[in-house]
Amino acid sequence: MKILSGIQPSGKLHIGNYFGMMKPMIENMDKAELYAFIVNLHALTSVQDKEALQRDTLGAAADFLALGLDPERCVFWVQSDVPEVTELMWYLSTMTPMGLLERCHSYKDKVSRGIASSHGLFSYPVLMAADILLFQADIVPVGKDQKQHLEVARDIAIKFNNTFGDTFVVPEPQISETLATVPGTDGQKMSKSYGNTIGIFLSRQELKKRVMAIVTDSSPVEEPKDPEACNLYNILKLFAPPERLVEIHDLYVQGGAAYGYLKLELVDILWDYFHEARQKREALAADPGYLREILAKGADKARQKASLTLDLVRERIGICY
Numbered sequence: 001m002k003i004l005s006g007i008q009p010s011g012k013l014h015i016g017n018y019f020g021m022m023k024p025m026i027e028n029m030d031k032a033e034l035y036a037f038i039v040n041l042h043a044l045t046s047v048q049d050k051e052a053l054q055r056d057t058l059g060a061a062a063d064f065l066a067l068g069l070d071p072e073r074c075v076f077w078v079q080s081d082v083p084e085v086t087e088l089m090w091y092l093s094t095m096t097p098m099g100l101l102e103r104c105h106s107y108k109d110k111v112s113r114g115i116a117s118s119h120g121l122f123s124y125p126v127l128m129a130a131d132i133l134l135f136q137a138d139i140v141p142v143g144k145d146q147k148q149h150l151e152v153a154r155d156i157a158i159k160f161n162n163t164f165g166d167t168f169v170v171p172e173p174q175i176s177e178t179l180a181t182v183p184g185t186d187g188q189k190m191s192k193s194y195g196n197t198i199g200i201f202l203s204r205q206e207l208k209k210r211v212m213a214i215v216t217d218s219s220p221v222e223e224p225k226d227p228e229a230c231n232l233y234n235i236l237k238l239f240a241p242p243e244r245l246v247e248i249h250d251l252y253v254q255g256g257a258a259y260g261y262l263k264l265e266l267v268d269i270l271w272d273y274f275h276e277a278r279q280k281r282e283a284l285a286a287d288p289g290y291l292r293e294i295l296a297k298g299a300d301k302a303r304q305k306a307s308l309t310l311d312l313v314r315e316r317i318g319i320c321y
């Protein structure tokens with residue numbers, strides 16, 4: 001079985017990314033053939049800053065490795081180092097109905113938030129389909145916001161297979177029900193674009209600032225509250241040890257949950273939770289040569305796999321003659 005997922009190098013990793021994609025990927029390392037990559041071509045649809053893209057590409061590599069991805073037990077690369085994907089994207093785009101892309105919420109959402117509408121942004125899901133189909137992935141772990149893009153990839157694979165004969169595996173999304181959408185400090189989906197994130201590798205001072213920004217209601221401490229309706233509780237729930245979570249739950253239900261105090265506790269919990277990864281990340285970030293070496297090796301492995309699919313596709317559609 002093949003499991004594959006990618007992340008855009010477009011900013012600092014937050015706890016939504018961690019639970020939606022990185023953690024499931026890392027946990028899958030021994031369960032399947034794992035493909036993890038950094039989608040810098042996708043990031044170009046929103047990042048047009050050379051230094052930022054270069055920095056964040058290596059940064060995303062450091063994030064993945066610091067959190068436990070072992071490059072010896074998976075294929076780990078940067079998307080643009082495997083140019084086969086853009087060739088496949090063209091083939092797929094010739095058979096992608098416009099209507100399929102016009103229905104994508106993510107495109108409409110990004111444009112409404114001010115990202116320039118471009119052909120690349122519109123065809124983003126076709127490049128994503130190429131990423132997935134090129135490696136014949138069975139399972140794709142992602143957050144809920146990517147579900148529709150997975151449906152596009154499936155539709156394209158099915159259409160190709162029906163037209164040219166069985167070629168692609170039709171991929172399945174893996175979306176954890178409980179962690180499908182990690183809430184941000186304002187209770188909406190945590191996302192870089194909403195400015196409501198809690199970063200994983202922040203300094204302690206920055207971390208405290210972000211946690212203190214979690215929006216809570218203004219009811220008195222002693223008033224009983226519904227924990228599930230509280231952003232702070234919903235974030236604490238992801239990290240607090242189970243026995244402590246029961247106590248916190250009781251404080252909400254019986255009255256006595258002091259938000260300020262619980263926020264300080266959350267800062268400590270988050271700081272400890274990512275302590276080891278933070279130290280690893282610092283060491284990795286200080287050694288870009290090592291990161292480049294790992295990524296180059298990964299790209300070699302990925303290209304070998306990619307060329308097998310691409311040869312088959314070229315043959316099926318009549319591009320080799």
Ligand code: ADP
Binds near residue numbers: 020141
């Ligand atoms: P952002 O919304 O911050 O720009 P990305 O689009 O780069 O995040 O998402 C990278 C991965 O993290 C995707 O698989 C996405 O589904 C997942 N993800 C992002 N935000 C969340 C969230 N709040 N909850 C769960 N998963 C998320």
Ligand code: TRP
Binds near residue numbers: 004005007128140146
């Ligand atoms: N669109 C995904 C995101 O924003 C990133 C991505 C690109 C991806 N190609 C992929 C995820 C292939 C899974 C598989 O998060």
